[in-house]
């Protein structure tokens with residue numbers, strides 16, 4: 001049912017944990033299941049230098065979170081905003097159709113974190 005990449009990222013998630021003194025945080029809840037994801041960013045210039053996630057969710061949510069952190073690292077903020085739930089699922093060699101909604105969390109939390117950063121910049 002799951003690709004090898006999904007199983008790999010689920011059993012060995014990258015960039016998991018909390019980040020002290022993050023420059024931005026994005027948190028989203030998945031309305032279809034109630035699961036929650038949080039993404040922390042460390043930003044230098046316009047680039048994501050470090051990224052961590054915490055996910056209270058299913059295996060597919062953990063795998064997509066892990067993958068989105070790998071995809072977003074070292075990217076500019078504009079590039080990070082172009083990462084979609086579809087591109088995350090594609091990088092994982094696909095998700096079962098009934099699990100596609102889980103990948104929304106990953107892209108949405110990343111986008112929320114970038115927006116959080118931009119809001120803070122404007123306020124500064």
Ligand code: FES
Nearest residue numbers: 033035058061102
């Ligand atoms: Fe909730 Fe997958 S079932 S994120």
